[in-house]
Amino acid sequence: MEEDQESLKYLFQQEFSKMVAVISGLYGLQHIEIAEDIVSETFLLAAENWGLKGLPPNPTAWLYVVAKQKTLYYFRRNKIFQNKILPEIAPKTEDPEGSEELNFSEENIKDSQLRMLFAICNPAIASEAQIGLALRILCGFGIDEIAEAFLTNKETVNKRLFRAKEKLRAEKIKMELPPEKEIPARLDNVLHIIYLLFTEGYYSKTQDRILRKDLCLEALRLGVTLAEYEKTNLPKTNALLALMCFHASRFHARQTDTDPMILYEEQDESLWDQDLIRQGIHFLDLSVQGKEISSYHLEARIAYWHCNKQDTPEKWEEILDLYNRLLLINYSPSVALNRIFALYKVRGRGIALAEAEVLRLENNHFYYLLLGELYKEVDEERSRSNLKAAYSLAKTQTERQGIQEKLFLLDEARDKKGK
């Protein structure tokens, strides 16, 4: 019984998004909520039925058949309502014909999901809502899971999703791929959402580790969907995939049962997933075929260098150069900070300190952490005061713990000198 429920949960994650995408694909995006309802009802029925009778031999096929029946029934009834009851007054938008069969073939599922991806990433929808919708419609996440991923409550997520769906309707956004020549530009938005999904999972502030990993895997899956379709299989798509593979390769090394976050320097390299690293290199090779160098290209190369833990001068020279270029096309405080760390590795503390001091990222605990590191061995008191500033700004318990350890090491070094 418990096993059944486990597999039902798994099936839900796997199949929810596919079914919603196919139904919306056939009947139009304005029916997305109905599609969601139908799929939810299907799963409800499955839970009741399977609880009594046990799992059917092919659960996925069972789900598809039931969803098909429910969909046909709904739209047939709806059509009667539309044609007989509201013959004149109802403005006909997309008339759900219902004559076509719902097609749950693997190919059609992929195609529908791809079109759904572009529909959701329509610039008319606010980016936070895009991520929410992507999590819900494309990844099959529950409302409470989305709320947790965003550190917010269910009502906010519900409201956000509601507004986004209204927007889909109001803007008459269709579930279709943009014209071929618009794909590269529209793809930027799609890649950005996937990137945000991934980073939300990777640097998540939530404590739920399984959720975090799921987010990353879903982002990877969507990226692969794009790479499998010829017109969206562009160098930047591959660059993003490479980037995600390299980061995901360190998943196991970043956390153990007792320690929720192990910093790069302390990671056990043997836990890095070599398969994913190889995959990443494969995508990185594919990414260099075009002329465009996107920020994903630069970030992927940086991540690639980090897959080799050895500190060689060439490595840091390369990384510094990549950060320099990244800054020019995509400035962010964290890029600026990471660049200074590379600068420190290549040019030493003095130069790095001079540049770090003018940055003044006063609300950023990573900034004070970096200053604390740079002042170490130069000015112990400044190192300490910066670490303390970092401690007071740190966002999670794990980070505070890490900073506490650094402070402790400083004390220890001082005591040794004292003796």
Next chain:
Amino acid sequence: MKEFMLLFRQPSYDYSNASPKEMEALGKKWKEWVSGIAAQGKLASHGPRLALEGKVLKAGGVVTDGPFVEIRERLGSFIIVKAESLEEATTLAHGCPAVDANGSVEIRPIYE
């Protein structure tokens, strides 16, 4: 924040004799200096690169060959930075490799 143009003037120096290694080192110096400004979020525009050749038109329709035949320095290129004041923009200009090469940086506010 206002925008300022930093114009780099350098002694006319023939880079065609410089070894690839020297050119690389020089390019790196420039890139790192610009990155330092970008790291502060103060770079507004990278500025297009100016080619070496050019012409100068003077009164009376006199055209001379290169923009730098009769002056000691030529305009290398420019970038646009964001700063609160002319003083701050001038501070940003410090460390510019053009100055190391006996050139100068001219800092001019841009009016919208």
